């Protein structure tokens with residue numbers, strides 16, 4: 693028996709105007725619809741919260757894998773030789789050579805695990821092998837907060853990004869930005885060098901979150 697029939701049966705013994713049954717029936721139906729609407733609103737709110745969480749997870753801070761603008765894509769003999777040495781050493785130690793977007797990472801990010809080490813980090817960033825003079829590109833939109841020289845990092849640039857992230861580009865030959873400049877991803881900020889404590893030309897790139905170094909390789913947008 694459906695609702696319509698139930699209402700009609702209930703009213704069969706009562707003398708009522710002909711349109712009464714239809715009015716009662718439509719009022720029952722509208723209440724049902726309200727409940728359904730409330731359920732749908734509840735479901736869509738839950739959906740919005742879930743989607744928001746997923747979007748937030750996906751929207752986590754990311755950096756570009758385009759660290760450098762390598763125009764001719766051919767390394768100099770000197771750079772090619774150092775890549776060969778790294779590949780050989782890694783092979784001897786059964787380690788895989790890290791490449792990101794064709795760039796060779798000669799020294800990965802390392803948190804110190806040794807009890808006897810002096811600092812917390814063995815290496816606070818990643819070293820990307822490149823010829824001297826290769827254009828260094830900003831890996832995220834941001835603002836320049838430092839462009840200076842010190843004995844360890846040589847000429848280096850620090851950029852501030854959103855959500856407590858910062859990047860540091862070290863051992864530069866030239867710096868092409870000033871403190872306060874607003875930079876977009878992919879913009880040239882300087883050139884690769886070997887200034888400061890560096891054994892050869894490379895870009896030392898650090899990523900900091902709330903002042904602490906984190907592994908840039910875990911934040912690359914590929």
Ligand SMILES: [Zn+2]
Nearest residue numbers: 817818819896
């Ligand atoms: Zn380094």
